[in-house]
Amino acid sequence: xISLLTRDLRLALRAGGGFGLxxxxxxxxxxxxxxxxxxxxxxxxxxxxxxLWVGALLACLLSLDRIFALDFEDGSLDLLATAPVPxxxxxxxxxxxxxxxxxxxxxxxxxxxGLLLFLPSEAYLWLILSLTLGTPALSVIGTFGAALxxxxxxxxxxxxxxxxxxxxPTLIFGAEVVxxxxxxLSVSTPLALLAGITAGAVALLPFASALVLxxxxx
Amino acid sequence: MGLRVTDLxxxxxxxxxxxxxxxSLEAGQALVLRGPNGCGKTTLLxxxxxxxxxxxxxxxxxPEAIAYAAHADGIKSTLSxxxxxxxxxxIYGTSSFEEALDRMNLRALAGRAAQNLSAGQKxxxxxxxxxxxxxxxWVLDEPTVSLDTASVALFGDVVRRHLQAGGMALIxxxxxxxxxxxxxxxxxxxxxxxxxxGAGTFDEAFL
Amino acid sequence: MASFWEYxxxxxFMRTTDWLLPIVTWAxxxxxxxxxxxxxxxxxxxxxxxxxxxxxxLHVPSAMMAINIWVMMLVASLVWxxxxxxxxxxxxKAAAPIxxxxxxxxxxxxxxxxxxxxxxxxxxDPRLTSFLILFLFYLGYIALWAAIDxxxxxxxxxxxxxxxxxxxxxxxxxxxxxxxxGLHQGASxxxxxxxxxxxxxxxxxxxxxxxxxxxFVALLLxxxxxxxxxxxxxxxxxxxxxx
Numbered sequence: 001x002i003s004l005l006t007r008d009l010r011l012a013l014r015a016g017g018g019f020g021l022x023x024x025x026x027x028x029x030x031x032x033x034x035x036x037x038x039x040x041x042x043x044x045x046x047x048x049x050x051x052l053w054v055g056a057l058l059a060c061l062l063s064l065d066r067i068f069a070l071d072f073e074d075g076s077l078d079l080l081a082t083a084p085v086p087x088x089x090x091x092x093x094x095x096x097x098x099x100x101x102x103x104x105x106x107x108x109x110x111x112x113x114g115l116l117l118f119l120p121s122e123a124y125l126w127l128i129l130s131l132t133l134g135t136p137a138l139s140v141i142g143t144f145g146a147a148l149x150x151x152x153x154x155x156x157x158x159x160x161x162x163x164x165x166x167x168x169p170t171l172i173f174g175a176e177v178v179x180x181x182x183x184x185l186s187v188s189t190p191l192a193l194l195a196g197i198t199a200g201a202v203a204l205l206p207f208a209s210a211l212v213l214x215x216x217x218x
Numbered sequence: 219m220g221l222r223v224t225d226l227x228x229x230x231x232x233x234x235x236x237x238x239x240x241x242s243l244e245a246g247q248a249l250v251l252r253g254p255n256g257c258g259k260t261t262l263l264x265x266x267x268x269x270x271x272x273x274x275x276x277x278x279x280x281p282e283a284i285a286y287a288a289h290a291d292g293i294k295s296t297l298s299x300x301x302x303x304x305x306x307x308x309i310y311g312t313s314s315f316e317e318a319l320d321r322m323n324l325r326a327l328a329g330r331a332a333q334n335l336s337a338g339q340k341x342x343x344x345x346x347x348x349x350x351x352x353x354x355x356w357v358l359d360e361p362t363v364s365l366d367t368a369s370v371a372l373f374g375d376v377v378r379r380h381l382q383a384g385g386m387a388l389i390x391x392x393x394x395x396x397x398x399x400x401x402x403x404x405x406x407x408x409x410x411x412x413x414x415x416g417a418g419t420f421d422e423a424f425l
Numbered sequence: 426m427a428s429f430w431e432y433x434x435x436x437x438f439m440r441t442t443d444w445l446l447p448i449v450t451w452a453x454x455x456x457x458x459x460x461x462x463x464x465x466x467x468x469x470x471x472x473x474x475x476x477x478x479x480x481x482x483l484h485v486p487s488a489m490m491a492i493n494i495w496v497m498m499l500v501a502s503l504v505w506x507x508x509x510x511x512x513x514x515x516x517x518k519a520a521a522p523i524x525x526x527x528x529x530x531x532x533x534x535x536x537x538x539x540x541x542x543x544x545x546x547x548x549x550d551p552r553l554t555s556f557l558i559l560f561l562f563y564l565g566y567i568a569l570w571a572a573i574d575x576x577x578x579x580x581x582x583x584x585x586x587x588x589x590x591x592x593x594x595x596x597x598x599x600x601x602x603x604x605x606x607g608l609h610q611g612a613s614x615x616x617x618x619x620x621x622x623x624x625x626x627x628x629x630x631x632x633x634x635x636x637x638x639x640x641f642v643a644l645l646l647x648x649x650x651x652x653x654x655x656x657x658x659x660x661x662x663x664x665x666x667x668x
Binding site (some may be wrong): 002003004009010014071073074075076077078079080081082083084085104160218 | 252264267268269270271281282284285286289290291292293295296297301305306308309310311317347396
Binding site (some may be wrong): 013101158208215 | 433484558561562564565569570572573578581582585586587589590593598599600603604
């Protein structure tokens with residue numbers, strides 16, 4: 001288990017692993033939005049919570065198809081499926097590795113993004129907290145989508161079509177936490193719901209992911 | 219512990235391909251599958267390895283006793299030879315991969331990244347994985363592809379030692395591995411008979 | 426007594442629908458025509474909304490079917506996963522485009538109705554948003570079917586997607602309600618006492634709803650028959666190629 005995690009992390013960090021692509025995308029988005037919307041701090045502050053969350057969503061999406069595709073192509077997935085590790089665990093570890101290489105960096109860099117978009121200072125704490133609670137769900141749901149499309153040629157676009165609707169509840173509650181935080185309102189309800197979705201997804205979706213992975217491998 | 223396959227039927231792409239395949243393997247035995255391309259060797263091996271469900275019949279050896287080696291070796295090109303083997307050793311919970319390096323003649327390549335290996339060297343690395351699994355039944359799909367004569371002989375020795383240690387091997391191959399004691403099973407005679415095509419007679423399989 | 430599951434055999438299904446499909450089709454045509462003509466031409470205008478209200482006879486039945494069809498797909502997917510009847514999986518596949526169309530009709534008639542009533546074609550109201558999300562779920566489901574070559578793999582994967590999608594669709598619905606309390610009126614029909622709609626409207630509306638239900642069943646049977654034939658054709662072609 002640990003060895004699978006370290007292998008995945010090592011692969012992501014080595015040349016061609018694609019680590020940092022999501023991060024760069026996030027940064028570019030935070031630069032493009034003011035260029036498109038205009039530099040007025042009031043406008044940017046208003047839309048910052050939504051942009052930061054939508055950006056995190058898209059940045060996560062970018063690296064999803066790598067979760068299984070490479071292992072599928074070189075045959076590792078077949079071998080892992082016959083190895084003495086339950087496939088549910090493999091799937092969870094893969095999601096964890098994806099979160100560590102994509103979700104966690106997004107959380108860490110998000111204050112800088114908030115700065116670029118004039119996020120009100122009261123909202124920083126909630127931005128970091130909501131992303132910390134929400135991005136694991138993005139990785140787990142994305143892993144399910146990646147497992148669904150693993151055998152398909154040109155599955156990348158289909159993957160986005162399948163996964164983005166599944167991201168809707170996470171997005172709504174996550175962005176709601178930040179925008180309520182920015183207005184100084186109580187955030188406990190959306191925060192609890194966000195945490196609930198993450199907990200449910202982390203607990204249940206690996207079973208669905210493993211199931212579809214087995215179907216795709218046969 | 220032996221492998222007993224009874225009345226196995228397997229399908230590919232929704233169509234029955236093989237039916238009534240029965241054979242058994244005892245500790246120390248090897249079975250070589252023969253048959254023309256597309257006759258279902260890979261399908262049978264994947265079914266035995268538990269990767270795809272059988273249409274009918276059974277395989278009574280738990281998947282936990284089987285090490286499967288497919289056409290693709292599952293090698294990560296950015297990891298070194300030693301790292302690749304160490305990963306599989308850790309997954310299978312066996313401590314050492316040093317011996318596997320020596321036996322597959324990979325010692326000199328241990329530190330090299332897998333992307334810089336030749337096709338034959340990659341294959342040797344893929345087969346070395348079998349040695350770190352510690353599992354009794356090896357299910358091998360065309361193990362000798364891209365191996366030179368010396369490496370084929372080397373691998374033949376590895377399989378023989380595995381058998382002598384009480385292991386089993388189920389091999390689909392066209393090349394003689396130098397295992398005269400291995401039995402041979404020709405799959406051509408197990409080709410599934412499909413029902414007659416007639417109007418208004420199709421069933422759940424749409425045939 | 427013959428088991429209900431007997432009809433899950435493709436051949437039995439084809440034979441049964443041979444005579445059933447024309448009956449259902451005619452019933453659908455008649456009931457829908459009666460309902461729509463009755464609704465459009467033989468009801469009085471609403472005192473506030475004028476004649477625009479009559480779009481309700483398209484809007485409500487299609488919106489209702491959009492949701493019902495997803496539920497039907499969910500049930501069919503479960504039947505496939507549990508009992509492995511191909512007809513069930515193919516019925517779910519055939520239902521999806523019909524559901525997509527119903528969702529689209531619901532959205533478009535809603536926009537046409539909303540423009541004079543609310544002064545806007547679109548509002549990010551929870552109900553409208555939920556329907557747009559449902560539309561996306563239909564699209565994803567259909568796209569996944571279309572992308573997979575092997576029919577059994579396709580059936581399995583789309584069935585799991587339907588299951589997981591249903592959970593997330595419900596979550597999205599509640600998330601959308603939480604996100605924005607909207608201007609859409611409550612459910613148009615209600616079984617509670619003190620209903621707000623007059624029987625002069627309700628009767629043709631119910632007729633339309635039954636009619637839309639029948640239209641769905643007719644299209645579903647026809648679609649499933651097509652899928653069964655396509656599947657058989659594919660099986661025969663594969664067999665030919667492998668021989």
